Amino acid sequence: MENIIVIPAIRKIIHIDMDCFYAAIEVRDNPKLAGHPVAVGGQHTERGVLCTCNYVARKFGVRSAMPTATALRLCPELLVLPVNMAKYKQVSRNIHSIFQEFTELVEPLALDEAYLDVSNVEHYQGSATLIAEAIRAKIWQKEKLTASAGVATNKFLAKIASGWNKPDGIKVIRPQEISEFIRELAVDKLFGVGKVTAKRFAEMGIKTCNDLQKLSLSELNHRFGKLGLTLYNQARGIDNRGVEPNRPRKSLSVEETFSKNLDSFAILQPLISEFYLKLLARLNEAKIARPIKSIFAKVKFADFRQTTAEISSVSPGIDSFKELLAICYERYKRPIRLVGIGVIFDISEDTITQQQSLF
Numbered sequence: 450m451e452n453i454i455v456i457p458a459i460r461k462i463i464h465i466d467m468d469c470f471y472a473a474i475e476v477r478d479n480p481k482l483a484g485h486p487v488a489v490g491g492q493h494t495e496r497g498v499l500c501t502c503n504y505v506a507r508k509f510g511v512r513s514a515m516p517t518a519t520a521l522r523l524c525p526e527l528l529v530l531p532v533n534m535a536k537y538k539q540v541s542r543n544i545h546s547i548f549q550e551f552t553e554l555v556e557p558l559a560l561d562e563a564y565l566d567v568s569n570v571e572h573y574q575g576s577a578t579l580i581a582e583a584i585r586a587k588i589w590q591k592e593k594l595t596a597s598a599g600v601a602t603n604k605f606l607a608k609i610a611s612g613w614n615k616p617d618g619i620k621v622i623r624p625q626e627i628s629e630f631i632r633e634l635a636v637d638k639l640f641g642v643g644k645v646t647a648k649r650f651a652e653m654g655i656k657t658c659n660d661l662q663k664l665s666l667s668e669l670n671h672r673f674g675k676l677g678l679t680l681y682n683q684a685r686g687i688d689n690r691g692v693e694p695n696r697p698r699k700s701l702s703v704e705e706t707f708s709k710n711l712d713s714f715a716i717l718q719p720l721i722s723e724f725y726l727k728l729l730a731r732l733n734e735a736k737i738a739r740p741i742k743s744i745f746a747k748v749k750f751a752d753f754r755q756t757t758a759e760i761s762s763v764s765p766g767i768d769s770f771k772e773l774l775a776i777c778y779e780r781y782k783r784p785i786r787l788v789g790i791g792v793i794f795d796i797s798e799d800t801i802t803q804q805q806s807l808f
C-alpha cells in the first residue's frame with residue numbers, strides 16, 4: 450500500500466481574449482472597413498477617447514484610452530466609429546456561452562476575456578492546447594471574429610501567454626518551459642504591478658523576473674508588504690489561484706490518478722475514506738448553499754475505459770460512495786487507473802444573478 454502515491458494534478462488553464470474586440474465587431478459588420486485603420490470611441494470634437502482600435506491602426510501608434518484627437522494626429526485616415534454597447538454585449542454573451550460548451554469552470558474577466566480550467570476535460574485527448582484551438586475555431590465559425598489564447602498551468606502565465614502571439618494567435622507554456630519563459634519576462638507584466646510598483650522596480654534596477662528572483666521573500670515582504678509573496682511566486686512562474694466560476698456550480702468532485710494502477714478493488718478500499726474526506730473538505734471550502742441532488746463515482750481503468758454510477762441522494766455518505774465505486778468496478782473488473790467521487794447540485798431554480806452583472 451505505501452508505494453501508491455496519488456499524483457497531484459497539474460492544472461490546465463486557458464485564457465482567451467478576443468482581438469481588438471469592439472473594432473473587430475465593427476469591421477466584421479461592415480466588410481468595406483477591412484484593411485482600414487478603424488477605432489471605436491468618442492469623437493475628437495467632443496474631446497472623446499478611444500475604447501479600442503484595430504491592428505491596422507495600432508501600426509500608427511494608436512491605442513485604447515488614447516484621446517481621439519491624439520489618435521487622429523498619429524493616423525489622419527483613422528475612422529472613429531461610435532460605441533454600440535448593446536451589440537458588443539450580445540457578442541460577448543455568445544462567446545461566453547461557447548466557453549461553457551467546453552467546461553463549466555469558466556471565470557469571466559471582461560466582456561471579451563475569460564479563464565477556463567480544463568484540467569478535467571477529457572475531450573480532445575485532454576489536451577488544453579487542442580481545446581484552446583477548438584474554442585478559437587468555434588468562435589471564428591460562429592462569430593467570424595478572432596480570439597487569442599494562452600495555455601499554461603496557472604492563470605498568471607495563461608494570461609501573459611494569450612497576449613504573446615496576438616492577434617489570432619496561441620501560445621502554450623509547458624511546465625518544463627516556465628523557468629526559461631519567466632526569466633526574461635518584464636516585471637511590469639506581473640499581477641499587482643501598477644505604475645507605482647513599476648517605478649519602484651525601475652529605481653531598484655529590476656527589469657525582468659530574473660532580476661526579481663534575486664530578492665529574498667523577506668526582502669520583498671519588507672519592501673512591498675502584502676504584495677511581497679505574490680511577487681516572489683510570480684517571479685518563479687507560480688500562481689495558485691483557482692479559476693472561480695461565477696455561475697452556480699453543477700457539481701463538485703475530487704478525483705485522483707494513481708502513480709501505479711491498482712490491481713484489485715480491495716487495494717482501493719482504504720483510499721476511499723481519504724477521497725471522501727477530501728470531498729467533504731472541498732464542499733466545506735466551496736460553501737455552496739444549493740442542496741445536493743445526487744452523488745456519483747467514476748472509475749477509469751488501465752485500458753482507459755471509463756464508467757460512472759450515480760444515485761439520488763441529498764447527503765454524501767461514505768457507504769454510498771463505496772457502493773457506487775463497487776458498481777463501477779464490477780462493470781469491467783480490471784486494474785484501476787483513476788477514481789473520482791462527487792456530488793451534483795440541484796440547480797433547478799437557478800437565478801444566475803451574479804453573472805448578469807458582467808453583461
Ligand code: TTP
Nearest residue numbers: 466467468469470471472500501513514561615
Ligand atoms: P482589451 O481586450 O483590453 O482590448 P481589445 O480586445 O480591444 O484588443 P486586444 O486585441 O489587445 O485584446 O479590451 C476589450 C474591449 O474593452 C475593447 O475592445 C474595448 C474595451 N476597452 C475600453 O473600452 N477601454 C479601454 O481602455 C480598454 C483597454 C478596453
Ligand code: MG
Nearest residue numbers: 466467468561
Ligand atoms: Mg481583447
